[in-house]
Amino acid sequence: MQIKEELKFSIVAELMSEFARQTGIASAGGIQRRxxxxxxxxxxxxxxxxxxxxxxxYRNLALLLVDQVHRILGRHRADDRRxxxxxxxxxxxxxxxxxxxxxxxxxxxxxxxxDDPFNEQLEWDRDGQYYHYLTRWMHALNRVTAVTGDPTYxxxxxxxxxxxxxxxxxxxxxxxxxxxYWKMSIxxxxxxxxxxxxxxxxxxxxxxxxxxxxxxxxxxxxxxxxTELADMVAVCQGKDWTTDDLLGLxxxxxxxxxxxxxxxxxxxxxxxxxxxxLDASRLGLEARAWANSLxxxxxxxxxxRELGLSIGLHALERIRRLIEIKPDNFKGGQRxxxxxxxxMQYGSLAKIIEDFWLGPANREVTSFTEHRDIxxxxxxxxxxxxxxxxx
Numbered sequence: 001m002q003i004k005e006e007l008k009f010s011i012v013a014e015l016m017s018e019f020a021r022q023t024g025i026a027s028a029g030g031i032q033r034r035x036x037x038x039x040x041x042x043x044x045x046x047x048x049x050x051x052x053x054x055x056x057x058y059r060n061l062a063l064l065l066v067d068q069v070h071r072i073l074g075r076h077r078a079d080d081r082r083x084x085x086x087x088x089x090x091x092x093x094x095x096x097x098x099x100x101x102x103x104x105x106x107x108x109x110x111x112x113x114x115d116d117p118f119n120e121q122l123e124w125d126r127d128g129q130y131y132h133y134l135t136r137w138m139h140a141l142n143r144v145t146a147v148t149g150d151p152t153y154x155x156x157x158x159x160x161x162x163x164x165x166x167x168x169x170x171x172x173x174x175x176x177x178x179x180x181y182w183k184m185s186i187x188x189x190x191x192x193x194x195x196x197x198x199x200x201x202x203x204x205x206x207x208x209x210x211x212x213x214x215x216x217x218x219x220x221x222x223x224x225x226x227t228e229l230a231d232m233v234a235v236c237q238g239k240d241w242t243t244d245d246l247l248g249l250x251x252x253x254x255x256x257x258x259x260x261x262x263x264x265x266x267x268x269x270x271x272x273x274x275x276x277x278l279d280a281s282r283l284g285l286e287a288r289a290w291a292n293s294l295x296x297x298x299x300x301x302x303x304x305r306e307l308g309l310s311i312g313l314h315a316l317e318r319i320r321r322l323i324e325i326k327p328d329n330f331k332g333g334q335r336x337x338x339x340x341x342x343x344m345q346y347g348s349l350a351k352i353i354e355d356f357w358l359g360p361a362n363r364e365v366t367s368f369t370e371h372r373d374i375x376x377x378x379x380x381x382x383x384x385x386x387x388x389x390x391x
Contacts, residue, residue: 008383009052011358015380016045016061023373025065034072035106038374039065040136041388045380047147048387059148066144066153069137070098073106076186077127080110086187099160102129102167102188103137111186128192129184131168134160135203139388142214146391154214158223161211163188165204165228169235178235180204198243199251201235206255208232210391213267241280244289247305252281253312253343254389260319261391264326271331274319278339281312285346294352298362304371307357307378310350314385316343354382 019025019042024032046062049055074094076082085094087101107127112118141157144150167188168180180200183193208225215223241252256277262268290309293301320340323330330336356362357379368375381388 009049012045012380012384013049015376015383016042016049016058019373019376019380020061022376025061025068032068032072033373034069035373036069036073036103036130036133037105037136038377039069039106040133040140041374041381042377043140044143044388045377045384046387047143048384051147051387052384062144063148066141069103073103074098074101077104077110080186082187088187097156097159099137099141099156100163102134102160102163102184104128104186105130105133112192114185114190123183123193126192128186129164129188131164131180131182131184131200132197132203134164135200135207138207138211142211143387143390145214151215151218154211155220155223158211158215158225161204161208161225161228165208165231168200169231177237178231180235199241199248199255201232201239202241202255203251205229205232205236206258209262209268210258213262213265213391216267241277242283243280244284244287245305246290246293247308249281249284249290250308250310250312252277252284253309253315256281257315257319257389258391260322260330263329264322266329269331271336274330275332275336275339278319278336278343282339282343285343294349298356298365299367301367302371303357303363303368303375304378306353307375307382310353310382311378311385311388313347313350314382315389316340316347318389320344350382354379 021027023034024030043062043065046058046065050058050062074087075085084091085098085101086104087094087097089097089100104127107125109122109126111127112123138157138160141153141160144153145157167184169178170181171178180196181191181193182195182197182200184191208229212223212225212229243249243252256274259268259270259274259277263271263274294306320337323333323337323340327333357368357375362368363375
């Protein structure tokens with residue numbers, strides 16, 4: 001299926017309107033279905049539609065969605081014995097600091113209590129808090145500030161970063177290296193999965209830099225993330241980011257563009273980090289563990305994981321342009337350019353993935369409809385990636 005560039009935004013608008021209807025963003029009294037990862041991408045998509053069209057309705061949908069996420073995922077579940085803001089703040093304070101206690105994932109099942117037996121399969125369906133979902137929401141809030149000029153959202157993102165960092169990072173033993181929990185309880189009082197996510201420290205490091213950059217010029221000392229950044233540098237020390245997971249590869253490439261943007265505007269000088277991300281992406285793509293999955297019928301594929309890769313692949317041309325425009329900011333720019341050129345041989349995969357999932361029949365199979373919200377939103381993101389990829 002061929003798609004002309006000028007039609008992309010009409011398709012994105014249609015996909016996001018469908019998502020808004022399905023999940024009750026603007027409906028009065030209807031079912032409001034919120035899931036943190038999906039909603040983070042959705043906020044960015046609505047902001048991009050607003051940026052491209054100047055249609056205030058898209059800006060309003062982005063802000064409505066932010067408010068709804070905070071009021072639903074920032075509060076205890078309806079089936080929980082607890083009520084109110086998960087931070088424990090009273091109603092008035094909670095309204096002013098809606099994410100200071102973190103945000104629930106939005107899973108269908110309630111969380112596992114400390115004395116409940118661990119069941120690996122069930123854990124995927126249980127609520128709690130994921131660090132890598134929280135960093136996506138921090139990024140979405142930061143994008144709201146970038147597009148609207150309202151610093152409140154960046155402040156909320158930094159409050160969330162400080163809370164998440166304090167609860168998810170820990171030192172297992174005196175003198176040991178700081179580590180991270182992968183999944184925490186709703187109130188952040190105990191770990192649900194104690195192992196560390198592969199890219200969680202990387203997500204934190206880059207997101208903290210992004211939030212700090214947006215807050216520059218603010219006199220409020222509570223917006224200072226230097227301590228958290230120093231911690232995350234230590235957690236990242238010696239880590240190998242290589243992965244052959246489609247979604248993970250897309251995340252590496254997207255992170256690479258965020259780093260490149262900060263280098264280009266002179267607030268970060270970590271060319272070695274950008275080089276490491278590009279190298280890890282190359283190794284993962286060259287492994288070609290993903291190749292057979294992209295040949296399989298739609299029933300055997302997970303759209304959102306493939307679309308995560310296509311979103312990241314769109315970052316490559318943008319990284320290349322930044323290196324060309326700001327060569328003095330990129331030390332070792334020739335090496336970086338070569339790395340990007342090697343990676344761009346995989347760029348055509350983005351269109352292959354998008355065209356496949358734009359096919360109406362492929363969006364009616366069970367593997368798509370069971371995850372319709374996230375698949376719909378990430379397809380829209382891949383077609384209009386700047387809303388998510390930009391700082």
